[in-house]
Amino acid sequence: MDCIGVIGYGHMGGMLVNGFLSSGVLGIDEVVVTSKSRESRDACAAAWPGIGIARANGELARRCRTIILAVRPQEVTEVLREIVPLMDGDEHIVSLAAGIGLAELEGLFSGSVTRVVPTISSTVGQGTTLICHGRQVGMHDALRVEGLFSSIGNVMLVEEEELPAATILSSCGPGLLAAVIEELADAAARASGLSADRALQLATETAAATAAYLRETGETPGDLIGRVATGGGVTEVGVKGIRERLPEVFDEAVAAMLERYGAVGK
Ligand SMILES: NC(=O)c1ccc[n+]([C@@H]2O[C@H](COP(=O)([O-])OP(=O)(O)OC[C@H]3O[C@@H](n4cnc5c(N)ncnc54)[C@H](OP(=O)(O)O)[C@@H]3O)[C@@H](O)[C@H]2O)c1
Structure with a gap:
């Protein structure tokens, strides 16, 4: 049966099940979920009446051809060692685990393997x-996975060596930009009588509107800055200060993230 299986009903597993079913890309009878704890399995069954719940990873592996591993990286090896002996070999393993490479995954399962890096912003259908498909993945399986994830936002095919930097932008990016929004709002509130709540509301709306503007007009950030930061004006003063100091701040942040990712120089 060509069901999609999701192993691990945590933050990402829950988001994917919710996204696939809410978007309608999958019907309730096309998804099977399992998780380590009874609580998580029960929570899934309660949230999605009629969904397939497997009591064990092996049961899910026998019922599904596409198996999404939504467990933490340190649990991937154990889960694959558990399910691979029960599989036919023509399944498609889709791993969300950060830092576990295709070679390592293919060492545990010699069939089709794809790495996927999700983003929390798919919760709202954005991002x-x-x-990153492994060498064994055929056209049909590749398109099926790309179609699934297209239902919860955009997808980008990447080479494995691009993954660290691309992950920083797409998957860590919401955290980075949330920090920028927070700092901008806090600075405006600290320097004025504007309340922190209203400052955060304005900064958040402005960030969303700016992204929409850039996307819809096709202008570059430089084009937009040129329109807003007129000579000698208020914006120009702020942009000048930011352009002087932010490159160093972001260079350091990106270098630290790549080091944590274990990908310096890759
Ligand atoms: N969070 C992000 O923004 C993000 C972004 C990119 C990639 N990722 C990747 O996505 C994966 C999942 O992350 P997450 O944030 O969703 O983690 P999480 O919330 O901790 O969820 C992991 C789930 O795996 C289940 N689990 C653990 N061991 C298991 C086993 N042996 N068999 C079956 N289920 C098991 C846990 O089960 P119980 O709840 O039943 O105990 C838990 O629900 C990770 O590999 C991470 O690197 C996450």
């Missing part, structure tokens, strides 16, 4: 899921 980009990164997809």
Whole structure:
């Protein structure tokens, strides 16, 4: 049966099940979920009446051809060692685990393997899921996975060596930009009588509107800055200060993230 199986009903597993079913890309009878704890399995069954719940990873592996591993990286090896002996070999394993490479996954399962980097912004149908197919993945399986993730936002196909930097932008990016929004709002509130709540509301709306503007007009950030930061004006003063100091701040942040990713120089 060509069901999609999701192993691990945590933050990402829950988001994917919710996204696939809410978007209508999958019907309730096309998804099977399992998770380590009874609580998580029961929570899934309660949220999605009629969904397939497997009591064990092996049961899910026998019922599904596409198996999404939504467990933490340190649990991937154990889960694959558990299910691979029960599989036919023509299944498609889709791993969300950060830092576990295709070679390592293919060492545990010699069939089709794809790495996917999700993003929390898919919760609201936005953002980009990164997809990196292994050498064994055929056209049909590749398109099926790309179609699934297209239902919860954009997808971008990437080479494995691009994954660290692409992950920083698409998957860590919401955290980075949330920090920028927070700092901008806090600075405006600190320097004025504007309340912190209203400052955050304005900064958040402005960030969303700016992204929409850039996307819809096709202008570059430089084009937009040129329109807003007129000579000698208020914006120009702020942009000048930011352009002087932010490159160093972001260079350091990106270098630290790549080091944590274990990908310096890759
Ligand atoms: N969070 C993000 O923004 C993000 C972004 C990109 C990639 N990722 C990747 O996505 C994966 C999942 O992350 P997450 O944030 O969703 O983690 P999480 O919330 O901790 O969820 C992991 C789930 O795996 C289940 N689990 C653990 N061991 C298991 C086993 N042996 N068999 C079956 N289920 C098991 C846990 O089960 P119980 O709840 O039943 O105990 C838990 O629900 C990770 O590999 C991470 O690197 C996450």
